[in-house]
Amino acid sequence: MRSRFNPLQALAFALTAFRTDLVPGARASEPHRDALRIQVRRLASTWPFALVVASAAPAIVCWESRHDGLRAMMVVVLWGGVIAGLGLLLLAAVAHPRARRWSPYVHVRIATLVGTGIAAALLSLLYATVAAGSGAFPLISFVAVFGAIIVTIIALHPVRAATLGFALGLVGMLGVRDGFGTAFGIGLCFLLCLAVATYRLGVFDRRAGSRREVEQAQGRMASRLVAEFEAHSNGWFWQSDANGRITYLTEKVANELDLPDAPAIRAPLTSLFRMDSATPETERTLAFHLASRTAFSNYSVRPASNAKLDRWWSISGRPVIDDLGHFVGFVGSGSDLTERRRADAEITRLALFDGLTGLANRQRLRLSLDQTLAQRLAQPGHMRSSALFLLDLDRFKAVNDTLGHQTGDALLRQVAQRLQRTIGEAGLVGRIGGDEFQVILPTMADRETLSELARRVIFDLSQPYSIDGSAISIGCSIGVALSPDDGTDAETLVRNADLALYAAKGDGRGIHRFFRDELLVGAQSRKQLEDDLRNALASNQFYIVYQAVVSTRSERIVGYEALLRWEHPTRGLISPTDFIPVAEDCGLIEAIGEWVLRTACIEAAGWPNDVRVAVNVSPIQFANAALPAIVTSALAKSGIAPHRLELEITEGVFVDETATTEQMFRTLKGCGVRLALDDFGTGYSSLGYLKKAPFDKIKIDQSFVKGATIAGNRNAAIIKAIVSLADTLGMETTAEGVENHDEVTLIRELGCSHIQGYVYGKPARAADVLMHLAIADGMATASGYRISRSPRTAMLRTARIQSGDVVGEVRIRNISATGVMIEGIDVEDGTGDLDVLIELLEDQMFPATLRWAADGKAGLEFAETFNMERLATAPVPLRKAG
Numbered sequence: 029m030r031s032r033f034n035p036l037q038a039l040a041f042a043l044t045a046f047r048t049d050l051v052p053g054a055r056a057s058e059p060h061r062d063a064l065r066i067q068v069r070r071l072a073s074t075w076p077f078a079l080v081v082a083s084a085a086p087a088i089v090c091w092e093s094r095h096d097g098l099r100a101m102m103v104v105v106l107w108g109g110v111i112a113g114l115g116l117l118l119l120a121a122v123a124h125p126r127a128r129r130w131s132p133y134v135h136v137r138i139a140t141l142v143g144t145g146i147a148a149a150l151l152s153l154l155y156a157t158v159a160a161g162s163g164a165f166p167l168i169s170f171v172a173v174f175g176a177i178i179v180t181i182i183a184l185h186p187v188r189a190a191t192l193g194f195a196l197g198l199v200g201m202l203g204v205r206d207g208f209g210t211a212f213g214i215g216l217c218f219l220l221c222l223a224v225a226t227y228r229l230g231v232f233d234r235r236a237g238s239r240r241e242v243e244q245a246q247g248r249m250a251s252r253l254v255a256e257f258e259a260h261s262n263g264w265f266w267q268s269d270a271n272g273r274i275t276y277l278t279e280k281v282a283n284e285l286d287l288p289d290a291p292a293i294r295a296p297l298t299s300l301f302r303m304d305s306a307t308p309e310t311e312r313t314l315a316f317h318l319a320s321r322t323a324f325s326n327y328s329v330r331p332a333s334n335a336k337l338d339r340w341w342s343i344s345g346r347p348v349i350d351d352l353g354h355f356v357g358f359v360g361s362g363s364d365l366t367e368r369r370r371a372d373a374e375i376t377r378l379a380l381f382d383g384l385t386g387l388a389n390r391q392r393l394r395l396s397l398d399q400t401l402a403q404r405l406a407q408p409g410h411m412r413s414s415a416l417f418l419l420d421l422d423r424f425k426a427v428n429d430t431l432g433h434q435t436g437d438a439l440l441r442q443v444a445q446r447l448q449r450t451i452g453e454a455g456l457v458g459r460i461g462g463d464e465f466q467v468i469l470p471t472m473a474d475r476e477t478l479s480e481l482a483r484r485v486i487f488d489l490s491q492p493y494s495i496d497g498s499a500i501s502i503g504c505s506i507g508v509a510l511s512p513d514d515g516t517d518a519e520t521l522v523r524n525a526d527l528a529l530y531a532a533k534g535d536g537r538g539i540h541r542f543f544r545d546e547l548l549v550g551a552q553s554r555k556q557l558e559d560d561l562r563n564a565l566a567s568n569q570f571y572i573v574y575q576a577v578v579s580t581r582s583e584r585i586v587g588y589e590a591l592l593r594w595e596h597p598t599r600g601l602i603s604p605t606d607f608i609p610v611a612e613d614c615g616l617i618e619a620i621g622e623w624v625l626r627t628a629c630i631e632a633a634g635w636p637n638d639v640r641v642a643v644n645v646s647p648i649q650f651a652n653a654a655l656p657a658i659v660t661s662a663l664a665k666s667g668i669a670p671h672r673l674e675l676e677i678t679e680g681v682f683v684d685e686t687a688t689t690e691q692m693f694r695t696l697k698g699c700g701v702r703l704a705l706d707d708f709g710t711g712y713s714s715l716g717y718l719k720k721a722p723f724d725k726i727k728i729d730q731s732f733v734k735g736a737t738i739a740g741n742r743n744a745a746i747i748k749a750i751v752s753l754a755d756t757l758g759m760e761t762t763a764e765g766v767e768n769h770d771e772v773t774l775i776r777e778l779g780c781s782h783i784q785g786y787v788y789g790k791p792a793r794a795a796d797v798l799m800h801l802a803i804a805d806g807m808a809t810a811s812g813y814r815i816s817r818s819p820r821t822a823m824l825r826t827a828r829i830q831s832g833d834v835v836g837e838v839r840i841r842n843i844s845a846t847g848v849m850i851e852g853i854d855v856e857d858g859t860g861d862l863d864v865l866i867e868l869l870e871d872q873m874f875p876a877t878l879r880w881a882a883d884g885k886a887g888l889e890f891a892e893t894f895n896m897e898r899l900a901t902a903p904v905p906l907r908k909a910g
Contacts, residue, residue, distance in 0.1 A: 052133050062241075064132035070186035071139060072122035078183030079115035082146060085176035086111055089153055089169040103156060110149045111176075118142040140193035143184050147197030150177050262364035266345070269357040272296050272318045281362070284339060285331060297358070301329040304340060321347045321355055328365065340365040384437055385444035388458030393466050396456050397518040400470045401511060413473030414511045417455075417482065418525040419447075421463035421489070422503030422537045431498065438495045439502070450488045454481070466522075473510055475542065482506045482540035490538065505532040506540035514543045527551050558614050560596065561607055565620060570594055572627055573791035577642065577762060577784045578808040580776045585801065585808050587640030587674065589784065590628035591791050592620070612648055621649045622658055629666035629673060631794040635801060642674040642704060650681045651688075656695045663699070670700030676727065678706045690720060697722045704762070708750065718757060726754045728780065730765020734819070737770045738845075744774060751779045767812055787812050820844050821896065828867040829853065843868075845896055847876070847889045855881045864888065869898060 052061075086108025090101055121127050121138045150173055157169035177198075184190040257263050264278035273294050277285075285292040285300050292300055298315045317324040323346040331339055345360030380392035388396065400414050421443065428436040440463065447465060448457050455469035467485075472478060489504040507529025515521035524543040530551075532541040564570060574588035594602045611617040625643050632641035649655055663670055675696065681689060696703060704725040705718075709732065728750055736743040747763065754761045763775045766785030775783055788808045792800070820842040829838050829850070838850040848866065855862070855878070862878040866888060876888040 052131075061132055064136055067186045067188070068122055068132055068135040068139070071135075071184065071190070074183045074186075075115075075119055075122060078180050079112075079119055081179040082115055082150065082176045083108070083112045085150065085172040086153060088172040089157060104153065107149045107153050107156075111146050114142045114145045114149070136187055136189050139184065139187045139190035143180070143187075143190040143194035144197035144200075146180055147177070147194040148201040150180065151198050151201040262367075264341075264362050264364075265360070266297075266343075266362065267357060267359045268297055268318075270355055272298065272358070274300065275357065281341070285333075287333065298332075300332055301341070301343065302332045304328040304330050317345070318358065323347065338366070340369045382444075382459040385441050385459050387444050387448070387465075388456055390458070390460045393456065393458040393460065393468065394518055397468055397521065400468060401516060401518060401521070413513075415469040415472050415478055416509045416511070416521050416525045417465075417467035417469065417485070418507040418509075418522070418529045419465040419467070419485070419489075420505050420529055420533065421465075422505060422533075424463040424502055427500055427502065431495075431500070435495055435498070435500075439493055439500060442493050442495070443489060443502075446488050446491075447485065450485050451481075466525075475510075478508055478510075478542075479540065482508060486538060486540065503538045505529060505537050507532055507543070508540060509543045524548065554610060557602075557607060558610050560599075561594075561611055561614070561616055564594060564596075565616070565623060567597075569596065570620070570623065571793070572624060572631065573793055574641070574797045575784060575791040576788050576808055577640075577782050578788050580772075580780055580783055583808050583810075585639060585788075585806050586782065587642060588632075588635075588797060589642040589676070590624060590644070592624055608646075612646060617646050617648050618652060621646060622662075625658065626662045626665065629662045629668055632672065633666045633668050634794075634798055636806065637669070637672070639801065639806070640672045640674050640702070641668075642676050644676045644678075644706065647678065647680040650677060650692060653688075653692075655692065656699055659696065659699055659701060663701075671702060674702040674704050674725070676704045676706040679708070682721075693721050707764075709746070718753075723759055725760040725762060725782075726750060727762045727764055727784075730763075730785070733763050733765045733771060733775070733785075737768075737774050744778065747775070747780065748778045755779070769810055769812070772810055821899075828873070830865040830873065831862060838866075841885075843894075843896075843899075845890075845893050847879075847887060849885065849887050851885045853881065853884065853886045855886065857882045859886075868894065 086104055090104040090108060118139055121130075121135055127135075154170065154173045154177070157173055181191065181194060184194050254265065258265065258278045258280065264281045265276065266274060266278070266281075267276040269275050273296055274292060275294075277292050282292040285295075290299075297318060301314065303313055314324070314327065314329070323344075325344040326342050327344070329341050329343050341362045342365050343360060343362040345358045348356050348359050350356050380389060380395075381387065382389045397416070424436065424439070427439055440459070443465075444457070444459065447467070451457050451467055451469075454472060455467050458466050458468075460466050469478070469481075472481075486504045486506065490502070493500045493502070507525045507527065509515060509521050509525035509528060511521055514524045524547070527547040527550075528541045528543040531544075531547055532539050535541065571593050573591050573593055575591060576585045577587045577589060578584065579586050592604055592608075594604075594607055596602050608617070611620055621644075628641050628643050632639070635641075645655070659673070659675070663673060693703070702724040703722060704727055705721070705723045706727045707729045708726045709729055728747055732743045732746050732750075734743070735741045736747060751761050760781045761779075762782040762784055763780045764784050766772055766775060766783045766787045768787060771785075772783060772787055787810050789800075789811065821844065822842045823840060825840050826837055827840050827850070829836055836853070838852045841849045841851055843849075848868075850866075859881045860879055864876055864878055865873040866876050868874050874894065875891040877891070878886055879889050880887045
């Protein structure tokens with residue numbers, strides 16, 4: 029709804045605006061000052077022309093009044109001087125450099141006063157022309173003066189206060205010359221109308237100025253935001269003309285695209301960017317949108333220059349149409365994708381490459397192996413074979429444990445470099461984790477070639493490494509599987525290579541092995557054994573037998589060792605050497621070990637109080653912090669005294685010796701049980717832990733007992749040294765595996781305190797043990813062979829035999845270092861002490877004595893001890909017995 033016009037209110041507002049332009053108040057705003065500065069600048073641009081016109085009018089009037097006398101000319105010259113002086117004053121105020129620094133209010137006041145004075149002077153000149161006589165002079169003078177008034181008003185128009193001042197000067201001089209009559213009243217009315225009109229124009233100017241100020245502020249804010257966005261973000265802007273040439277491009281992008289002879293600005297858009305693709309269709313996409321004037325969004329582009337291909341951007345654009353509907357070009361934005369692309373590439377690298385060595389990781393190896401096998405299946409007419417190496421480093425764990433993980437990581441990097449150099453372009457090398465590596469050989473399947481490559485890899489990786497001044501030596505074992513012979517899919521091939529690697533490590537490490545079907549059978553049997561083992565404990569398939577430990581001095585039984593047995597429902601009795609390693613690998617050894625401990629304590633509770641029971645504790649059980657609590661619970665439930673329980677611990681517990689190991693020893697000794705070091709000398713033998721671990725007994729492994737009675741064997745000296753060491757440390761000793769009377773005598777003579785072995789009977793069930801203790805009153809009786817025999821090796825091969833001039837052929841059934849048993853000899857039963865020669869090695873006859881003969885068989889005793897290792901290195905001819 030439009031408001032009604034109020035003249036008085038409008039006049040009051042006009043006067044207020046007039047005063048505000050002249051005298052700044054306390055609330056003078058900066059926008060108002062800026063508006064006045066603009067008015068003054070406009071006045072300064074037009075005032076020189078107005079000054080010329082205003083000064084020319086008095087000159088014309090003066091020239092035309094030269095015939096009216098000197099007095100008339102002097103009046104004209106006076107007013108002309110006033111006009112010129114005031115005009116020059118205003119010109120100096122608005123144009124002089126020093127005056128420009130004045131406040132705009134000062135300029136407005138000067139312009140208002142000058143306008144008022146010039147108006148009065150010009151009106152006086154106008155009166156002079158009217159008062160002149162008739163003729164051409166009045167008309168010419170009137171036109172000159174009136175034109176000067178019009179030009180001066182136009183020049184002063186930008187400054188509203190000066191315009192009102194000029195009008196006020198006219199009206200004021202009119203009142204002075206004619207009095208306050210009708211003419212003055214009409215002039216005053218016109219002055220009021222001019223004031224109201226000026227007010228209206230002022231209001232309009234203020235509103236326009238306010239809008240302009242808002243627009244300028246918004247423009248400045250937008251410019252700052254755009255500049256901030258371009259400078260501190262990945263975004264940027266671009267603009268092109270109708271011909272597709274760049275007219276604006278954010279500086280940072282322009283710097284990237286500028287060439288020495290071709291700046292980015294004014295260059296065609298398609299010459300700066302190209303689509304990030306190798307297909308011709310996508311290369312034409314950007315040009316297509318520019319030609320068809322259609323919008324596009326989020327196109328991935330790269331610099332068109334080949335020298336700057338390491339940059340990526342996302343670009344969008346839309347056509348711009350002016351108010352007349354004409355196409356003027358494109359405007360758009362973009363964002364930098366370089367870091368994102370690099371991050372994506374790094375993510376891809378991390379997803380497909382090992383972060384430590386830079387080799388392919390497990391995922392990339394699996395993808396490559398799947399692709400290799402799929403290509404073979406996709407081309408059935410080209411049955412290309414491939415191979416897979418699975419490598420495991422030997423002794424790497426010791427490096428990590430002794431030198432630290434940083435050294436271990438550095439070693440893995442060097443291993444990766446050597447492995448890659450050795451394999452070269454023949455295959456893909458990768459690390460699947462830890463110290464395991466894998467090599468895919470897509471075009472190599474010849475076993476001889478693969479064997480040679482495997483041996484070369486083992487040799488190269490086994491050479492010493494230098495890390496931080498330390499020389500490090502490790503080894504390598506390799507398992508090899510071939511496709512399609514050993515598997516047509518990745519999972520099967522990797523499984524079979526792993527089985528081959530397991531076989532290589534089992535055969536001594538530092539070698540390679542090819543997959544064989546029997547390895548899979550063995551693995552499947554092991555898996556079946558593991559499954560059966562999980563059910564064995566719950567189904568009561570385990571039982572315990574006890575082997576006597578006898579004092580060498582009194583031949584009294586001082587204790588029994590509890591030995592675990594497994595009676596399988598279908599496979600019968602399974603050896604502990606078969607199922608104990610499986611139990612340790614699958615995590616069942618702790619549950620089985622606890623059952624053995626509790627059962628042995630309960631069954632030993634019925635024995636005499638001076639008979640101990642020994643229970644084996646695996647390294648896995650020993651590492652369990654709950655072991656002391658389990659031992660205490662078993663003792664409490666069975667009611668036997670703690671000193672009657674002896675825990676046999678192998679040297680394996682010292683592999684990862686820590687403060688926890690020493691604490692476990694102290695805790696177990698605190699329970700009151702005895703500790704025995706089992707299988708001494710066969711594991712990680714070190715005398716250092718004997719001074720720290722509180723053992724009560726050392727058990728000498730049976731490998732030292734076997735052959736100790738044979739002349740020239742050094743085992744007896746080793747046993748004596750162990751006994752002397754144990755005596756010095758206050759420990760008992762037990763010799764294991766004693767089977768013959770002469771071994772009992774030797775062990776007793778060497779000072780060993782206890783004997784354990786088949787010579788005192790085979791292991792028996794708990795009921796049989798209790799019965800034997802009752803019948804024999806705790807005494808043990810030796811049985812078995814009187815003397816020890818050298819270990820026999822069974823075989824079936826022919827050999828020549830000679831007695832005097834008689835030569836014949838016989839079959840060797842078994843052989844030892846001291847003798848041989850033969851068959852197929854034609855001598856009378858009971859023949860003995862017959863000297864003969866027998867061919868043990870090709871064309872090599874050895875002297876021997878025939879000690880017995882019966883049923884076509886005979887036993888020969890060698891004149892000298894025979895080295896059994898020679899059989900493995902020298903061939904023996906095979907002949908048909910005649």
